[in-house]
Amino acid sequence: MACGALAGHVRDIAARRGWPVAVRSLPALLHNRPQKITESAERAVVCALRSGRAVALAYADCGSYGGLDDLCARYRVRRLPGLHCYDVLAGPERVAAMFAAEPGTYVLTDFLLRSFGRAVLAELGLDTHPELWPDYFGHYRRLVWLAQQPTPALAEQAERVAAMFGLPLTRVEVGVSRLEQELARLVEGIL
């Protein structure tokens, strides 16, 4: 059961590694209403367990503030370690160092770049109320793109987003190897 923000990578990795798993994704937009992550994940977990499948969650805590841990404990399933996908992709120490160096850091991933219009601009109402930009982003000082599989088109999109912010952009190549490692651990647990 994967967060929509990670599901694409999870499917690719599962196929490449030949894991006998079905990847179901839940909408990434639930992040904006994190209590719904736990509710939706619980429904999906219950449904899968009822049909006799073993389940693992390709989710970090994701702002459920312990909600997913609680769910994992109740149904004896496991999730990815970390607070959010940034931790999974880049490693928690690296993310912590990034925020310590500049608390006004806004993090981007390949997924966030691709869905920036929908997941950020539209969700925050910036498409209809562009005047709210300073209220949302006035305190940010830089953008960090944790790049998984950068393409020229994504790099261009990153530049466009940085121009919208008017902030410097740092690109950190994190790839998917940490995600793959953590997924392998989860999959070992259920196979």
Add this chain to the structure above:
Amino acid sequence: MNPRSAEELLGQLYDNTLTGNGPVVLDLTNAGLAMGLDPETLLYQALIPALEEVGARFERGDFFVPEMLIAGKAMAGALEILRPLLAETGATTIGTIVMGTVKGDVHDIGKNLVNIMFEGAGFHVIDLGVQVAPEKFVDAVREHQADIVGFSAFLTTTMPMFKANINALAKSGLRDQVIVMVGGAPVTQEYADVVGADGYAADASAAVVKAKELLQRRRVGAHA
């Protein structure tokens, strides 16, 4: 627009605050005053109830952040007009509150809404902004002789700053003089108890109720 009666004006002011129509809220506030309504009436019979309803709709999931934000901004605009008048009419401040988002965190929409409601309720609010270091909270509490200090946090990684701030207050000998309130999306009553805060509230309206209750308790205690 063009309300014919005070009742109609208050209704329109409520509706336009709820939908975050800033310019109309300003016009109606001015029109209300011109009609002879006092600032308290505009505040307590339209602006504050509207923002309470905004909070309730957010809670129910009918509103999301942008709706909260524009409604809050509309009310803040009206408060700009009303603030000097409230001061003039001698409306006494209930207490002084120092507020800020903790160090390392730059989420401030929730905190700003809490500030607006506190101000509307008659508190003198000193907003220290975002990423406020413990020493800055301590200095502001001392300088303004604050009755309450409020810490706001939104990230799992910044919540521990509540404890750091409380320790800093204790170290400077101010902990017993000030009521500590905490809040923000990840915060719970349980967590507030663990860090040793005096109060927690889940939203802006509840924060005001809680603050008044804590102040009252302290003042009664001080006289006992």
